[in-house]
Amino acid sequence: MNNQEFQSILVQLERGETPQLTKTVEGRTYTRVFLPDTRLILLGGGHIAQPLCAMASMLDFAVTVVDDRISFANSERFPQAAQVICNSFAAAISDLNIRATDYVCVITRGHRWDGECLRQILRGPLPSYLGMIGSKRRVEGLLSLLSEEGFDLNHLSRIHAPIGLAINAQTPAEIAVSICAQLVAHRRKDFQKETALAQTNTDYAMLRFLAESTQPKACALVLSSTGSTPVKPGAMMAIDYLGIGYGTIGGGCSEAAVMARARKIMGTGKSCVVEIDMTNEVAESEGMVCGGTMRVLLEDVTNDCGEIPC
Secondary structure (H helix, E strand, C coil), X not given: CEHHHHHHHHHHHHCCCCCEEEEEECCEEEEEECCCCEEEEEECCCCCHHHHHHHHHHCCXXXXXXXXXXXXXXXXXXXXXXXXXXXXXXXXXXXXXXXXXXXXXXXCCCHHHHHHHHHHHHCCCCCCEEEECCCXXXXXXXXXXXXXXXXXXXXXXXXXXXXXXXXXXXXXXXXXXXXHHHHHHXXXXXXXXXXXXXXXXXXXXXXXXXHHCCCCEEEEEEEEEXXXXXXXXXXXXXXXXXXXXXXXXXCHHXXXXXXXXXXXXXXXXXXXXXXXXXXXXXXXHCCCCCCCEEEEEEEEEECCXXXXXX
């Protein structure tokens, strides 16, 4: 494995593509998929949008917030947002050029603006996810009106409305939790590949270190797991020659053992598979919460100099 592999992954991510890292270990092929940050467009910057923006950012969504009021559409109100737009909803939607990979939440301040948003969205390519807030009565009324206006019933049926999972949410933060849960459920359903490892999140800091650093380093990739483990197959981390980690495969003494082993293969061009057992007496004595096992692939990542700095 070398720096160029990770440089290629970063380039593909910048283009909005979904790069893959394929490894064949002991006759079996493993595919690690890297999902680019998904654009989540929040149409409405009200009280639900604030916790929703913060939570969605933690879930690797690149959030764009739109509102037509400057007091609601500003970066001070949404520090975690990748973009904040103050414009009419119709104009902003037109400028954003909604793509089939986007997620959109219609959470405006009223029925009139919800309809304005949906009419503009339904005239173009539908996003992967489209949800609208509102009571069942209000939602049914608006969808019925849009149907009478001639909008495609199949498209209308794809709208998640009322938005969010039914968890009896009451506060803005609870409603944001219900929406985020639905976003994650849709994202997992949206991407299913039997041959791919389960964890598909992208740690850009880790990838940049693997792609750009000229110091000796190694990469750890969780190939499989059984029982209760802190991470799922596909979890990754990088380790430098000082034993500092970028990313995580679960932390604790199991991660420390992997990092110690990783330092031994740096500069050798070799790889190995490490078995981590969190069910034994040592794990119990350390007070580990998890009680499963993991198989971790360790690979030296070569670079131009190939020597450990003094």
